[in-house]
Amino acid sequence: MRILTIDTSAVASAAILDFDPSNPVKTAEVVANFVTEDTRSHAEVLAPGVKSLFGDPITEGPALDAIVVGTGPGPFTGLRSGIAMARTLSFTWGVPLYGMMSLDALAHQVFDSPEYRNGVAVAPLAVRDFVIATDARRKEVYWAKYSAGAQLLDGPHVGPADDIFGVQVFGAGAGLYEEVLTANRCSVYEPFAQAQPTALELGRAAARKITAAGSLEAAGLLDSTPLYLRESDAKVPGPRKRALS
Structure with missing residues (x-):
């Protein structure tokens, strides 16, 4: 089984892992891995980083068995970048999308x-x-x-x-x-004491859950709903107050 994992709850990261759900003894193989230490440039670096994992995204992307995205908790803007990309790739490639708490x-x-x-x-x-x-x-x-x-x-x-x-x-x-x-x-x-969630470790955790359950469907993974835990700082303006006549 081959999965693409994406996590932007802290740093921007993505990874591709291969593993055999029927073989709990063998650890997941890391096919490719991308991670940046910057916690504030997810939108700029994530797409090139994900693309770098593939030799040919057009043929290799649709061949994935699943995409697993970190659902946070994390800051609104950064977390949204990763989930939006995972949803877009899932739709474009026709690959099932699952979520997993980044922690x-x-x-x-x-x-x-x-x-x-x-x-x-x-x-x-x-x-x-x-x-x-x-x-x-x-x-x-x-x-x-x-x-x-x-x-x-x-x-x-x-x-x-x-x-x-x-x-x-x-x-x-x-x-x-x-x-x-x-x-x-x-x-x-x-x-x-400085460790951050990354897509690589998210993928290893997902592989363990899938292998223990025997299948993707039985693994109890989440959907891709983000765990913001806070509302966005950006607010929709309210209606204008009527001027006194």
């Missing part, structure tokens, strides 16, 4: 990662419930709580880091508000 990408990455001490893997990184937190700007974080097995327990939410208590916290939100979290009896793992 799941980091949760599965944490689940896959061991803790190292002196260069030696000594234990799973997540040994109990943990939180993924990313930068929501305005001195807030997007966050969700997961079990040690990367199953969603609570969220997603948007709010101050001070709302999070007594858990391991991973992601760029943890790095930004480490002092606040530490004061709340949380622990921050420095190698993951």
Whole structure:
């Protein structure tokens, strides 16, 4: 099975992965990957980045089995860019489109990662419930709580880091508000304190869900409805007030 994944909840990213849903032992193969560190230029860089993944988009695009897009949470403009592109490609190529919460990408990455001490893997990184937190700007974080097995327990939410208590916290939100979290009896793992969701990790998480379920249809993936969690700052002007006569 070959899938294209797109995520713009933080950085602009896209990836193509191959995997066999009938073989849970074999990990997904990364065919191509694009990611930028810039968090504010999604509309300009995403289309060229996606195009660069294909030798011939006209023939290779319609041959995909699915497109999976990160649905956030994320800032309105950036998140909309990725979802709009995924919907356009799905319609143009006639390829099924699915959504997946972007924080799941980091949760599965944490689940896959061991803790190292002196260069030696000594234990799973997540040994109990943990939180993924990313930068929501305005001195807030997007966050969700997961079990040690990367199953969603609570969220997603948007709010101050001070709302999070007594858990391991991973992601760029943890790095930004480490002092606040530490004061709340949380622990921050420095190698993951700048981590952002990417399409590559989203694809790996999607491949795991599909393989565990046995098919795309049974995997419980979402639709492409965005999780903004906030309203857009742009407002439709109200009617003009009548001038006094």
